[in-house]
Amino acid sequence: MNNFKSDSSLPLIASSELPSDVAFEILTRTSLETLDTCKVVSKTWKLMTYESSFMQSYCRRTNNISGYFIQGIDNSRYISEFVSMDDCSGKNPLSHLPVEALKPKDRFFSIYGSNIKIEASSKQGILCCVRSIRYNNHRYYICKPSTQEWKVLPNPKLRYSTVKVALVVLKSNPLHFKIIRLSKDPPFGSRHLGPGNYCCEIFDSETNAWRQANMISLSEDASFKHHFLPINASGLIYLLTTDDQVIVLNYDGEEAYPRFYLPEQVARNEDYTLKKIISYEGKLGFICLSPSGILELWCIDNRINHFWRKEQEVETENIKRVTNYPSPIDFYNSDVILLMGFNVFIFYKKQNANLHVVELDRLNCPTEIFPFCSDVEPINWPFERKREKRGQ
Numbered sequence: 245m246n247n248f249k250s251d252s253s254l255p256l257i258a259s260s261e262l263p264s265d266v267a268f269e270i271l272t273r274t275s276l277e278t279l280d281t282c283k284v285v286s287k288t289w290k291l292m293t294y295e296s297s298f299m300q301s302y303c304r305r306t307n308n309i310s311g312y313f314i315q316g317i318d319n320s321r322y323i324s325e326f327v328s329m330d331d332c333s334g335k336n337p338l339s340h341l342p343v344e345a346l347k348p349k350d351r352f353f354s355i356y357g358s359n360i361k362i363e364a365s366s367k368q369g370i371l372c373c374v375r376s377i378r379y380n381n382h383r384y385y386i387c388k389p390s391t392q393e394w395k396v397l398p399n400p401k402l403r404y405s406t407v408k409v410a411l412v413v414l415k416s417n418p419l420h421f422k423i424i425r426l427s428k429d430p431p432f433g434s435r436h437l438g439p440g441n442y443c444c445e446i447f448d449s450e451t452n453a454w455r456q457a458n459m460i461s462l463s464e465d466a467s468f469k470h471h472f473l474p475i476n477a478s479g480l481i482y483l484l485t486t487d488d489q490v491i492v493l494n495y496d497g498e499e500a501y502p503r504f505y506l507p508e509q510v511a512r513n514e515d516y517t518l519k520k521i522i523s524y525e526g527k528l529g530f531i532c533l534s535p536s537g538i539l540e541l542w543c544i545d546n547r548i549n550h551f552w553r554k555e556q557e558v559e560t561e562n563i564k565r566v567t568n569y570p571s572p573i574d575f576y577n578s579d580v581i582l583l584m585g586f587n588v589f590i591f592y593k594k595q596n597a598n599l600h601v602v603e604l605d606r607l608n609c610p611t612e613i614f615p616f617c618s619d620v621e622p623i624n625w626p627f628e629r630k631r632e633k634r635g636q
Contacts, residue, residue, distance in 0.1 A: 268292060272302045276368055276619055277416040283526060294525045296579035296593060300331040306619065309334045309390055312574075312582065313341065313371070313614040314589065315362050316607040322361040326389075326616075327589050327602040329576070334620065338389055340606070341373070345392035346385075360385075362614055363406065364423065364473070368413035369618030372423055374406075386421070386449075390618045395625060397423075400445045400454045405430045407442060410474035410481045412495050418624040423447040424481060424497050426460065426468070440464045444497040457497030463487070471611050477523040478547060484521050488512050490528075490550075504550040506530055507542050516540075523615075524555075524575050531572050533560075539572050539581070562597045566590055573613050584610065 262270070267289060271279060279302075283290040292298060299310050311328025326338040343360050364372040373385045384397040404427035414420045426442045429435045437443055437459070444457040462468075466487040475482040480500055481493040488511040494500040505511040506519065507530070515535040522529045530542040530552070541556040558581065563570040567585025574582045576591060583590045587608060591600040604610070 264288075264292065268298070268301075272298065272305050275306075275416075276308065276617060280368075290526065291578075294578040296577055296595060299577060300329060303332040303334065307334045308620070309338060309616070309618045311338075311616060312589070313362055313365060313389075313616050314604065314607060314610045315612045315614065316610045318607070321359045323606050324362060325604055325607055327604075329580070329591050329600055334390070336390075336620075341371070341387070342389050342392045346387075346394045362612070363409040364411035365614035365616045366411045366413045366421070366476075367615060367617040368416055369616075370411065370413065370419070370421065370623070371614070371616070372409055372411045388618065388623050389616075390620045391622050393623055397447065398453060400425050400447070401427065401443065401456075403430070403434075404428060404437065404443050407468055408474050408483060410476060410493075412476060412481070414495075416624075419449065421449045422495050424474070424493065424495070425454075426483075440466070442468075444493075446495075446497045458499075460491070460499070472520060473612065473614065475521050475523050475528065477526060477528045480528075480547075482521055482528055484519075488519070490521065501548065501550070507552040507554070510540075510542075518571055520572070522574050525578060529555075529575065531575070533572065541575065558594060563590060563592055563599065566599060566601055574615060582613075584613070 271282060271289060271293060279293065283293060302308065303310055309328070310332045311326055313324050313326055315322060315324045324341045326340060341360065341362065359376045361374050362371050363374050369388050369390060371387045371389065373387050375383045375385065377383055382399065382402055384399055386395045386397060387393065406425060406427050408426040410424040412422045414422065425445045428442050429437045440462045442460040444460050445454050446457055447454045462485060466485045469484050469486055472484055483491045485491065488506045489503050490506070491503050492499060492501045510516045510519065510532060516532045519532040520530070522531055524541065524543055528544045528547065532540055534540055537560055539558040539560055540554060542552045543555050545551045545553045560570055563583055567588060570583040570585055570590065572581060573584050576582050579593055579595050581592045581594065583592060587604050589602045
């Protein structure tokens with residue numbers, strides 16, 4: 245059966261309630277963009293895509309990639325590794341960020357080196373990266389690792405220190421994306437923003453330019469949690485602060501709803517550890533370890549009223565066969581949990597307690613984990629389309 249690369253009729257088919265086995269065959273052969281559309285128009289199909297067997301079948305049939313970029317620092321340089329489950333790494337598995345592909349395209353590469361940091365990821369195949377160059381300057385890029393494509397972007401206001409970056413893909417063909425960047429006053433130097441204030445900037449690929457949005461302010465004793473990624477779920481961006489509040493932004497960098505706290509019994513309770521917000525089945529979720537060491541998953545039942553509901557409790561004793569102190573990172577799907585130990589990442593399947601262990605080759609102390617999905621199709625760059633129109 246051929247891949248459904250751009251079948252616009254699939255959302256219409258969803259409404260006809262196909263048998264589940266037929267729907268599974270169709271969805272595991274379609275494109276990433278069409279798959280996201282089908283999740284929106286059919287709740288049944290959406291839940292199917294989060295079943296434990298779906299992503300492995302999908303990647304095997306489409307040669308697409310699904311996993312995580314793991315990033316850390318070694319000798320003051322950023323390095324990365326890619327980890328995934330069996331059958332989810334495509335025909336040409338990724339092992340790291342393809343920095344070497346940038347060298348022939350950037351005339352300053354050899355002069356200033358290749359210290360490149362991943363700032364944000366997407367589940368549509370692209371990353372936002374930043375390269376350090378001389379005199380504390382930086383250069384922003386969009387990268388598609390599966391095709392080794394790199395594009396230089398205009399820089400935001402580099403006088404401020406980056407705090408959080410979110411990447412949102414609005415359309416794949418042609419590519420349309422936005423980058424949301426929060427920054428603050430540098431630790432040394434002029435204080436233009438003031439304590440607790442964050443500059444919010446938006447990059448839109450359609451204009452190929454940054455613009456400043458409204459400033460975001462926190463109380464002086466609070467900040468955004470370090471090394472915790474912004475979460476893109478239900479068409480919104482969520483950020484967690486050190487006082488256990490959640491801030492909700494739309495894709496224009498505006499606060500979309502009033503701020504709210506984590507579940508009452510967990511918020512500002514130090515007996516609950518490793519607190520982290522995640523995307524679970526396309527909605528906002530929250531994971532933590534309870535005082536007894538049980539992994540808890542909570543989800544927002546109503547994103548307007550922000551009512552948290554506990555959805556799962558997972559024993560972690562089986563995982564301690566691999567590492568004594570497993571840290572929950574993410575729900576890969578509804579049945580598989582990603583956890584981190586010393587030098588290892590563990591995909592734990594709750595249904596049968598199966599452990600898929602991935603040992604790191606280059607990293608000893610990972611600091612950031614970026615969820616990532618990708619096809620292997622070259623990017624239809626919006627910048628090039630505009631140049632072609634000007635030349636006609």
